[in-house]
Amino acid sequence: GNSVTQMEGPVTLSEEAFLTINCTYTATGYPSLFWYVQYPGEGLQLLLKATKADDKGSNKGFEATYRKETTSFHLEKGSVQVSDSAVYFCALRGNSGGYQKVTFGTGTKLQVIP
């Protein structure tokens, strides 16, 4: 079955530091890949997505590139802010037609300190 593995947290960074959160996946075919973010007290929000190999998803300064050869979808941001403190979830969904449930990783908590 499908699975997602992401680096364990928590990750603590100083403001303006470079962020990388690693994510690798196992899936058949060509899944769509996602990063969701959960800010304190809020629900899950879609941060970015990529639907095919070599696609780059980007939003709010965050980027992730769909690497099929390494089955990875690492999240990066060049300069984090305190407001980026949240829990980040890597996820995938199969594209074999019709409905496919979302498979999530365990989440990585990011804390950015001033």
Place this chain on the structure above:
Amino acid sequence: EAGVTQFPSHSVIEKGQTVTLRCDPISGHDNLYWYRRVMGKEIKFLLHFVKESKQDESGMPNNRFLAERTGGTYSTLKVQPAELEDSGVYFCASSQVQGARDEQFFGPGTRLTVL
């Protein structure tokens, strides 16, 4: 447009009691999903409704969990009787169109604590 809402935001109950969680999807969304995150682990799929019908309930952990979606609008998830291992955050999501490329919109979650 209002997003997905869930009630309550937090519930604390004792082992053996019953709890009912509610989810109101985005208006017009036929698809409704329940997910659960237990003890800081991954968020796991529980089940999927299309309107009032259960499309996939393969993630429901056992028969202590009962989900309903009467009339195809809001959904409830009842846990009876609750056990310690049921503690976690229960998320609801909805989507408009059933398909692999359709985005699911998530609610804020209900944090359930079973003592």
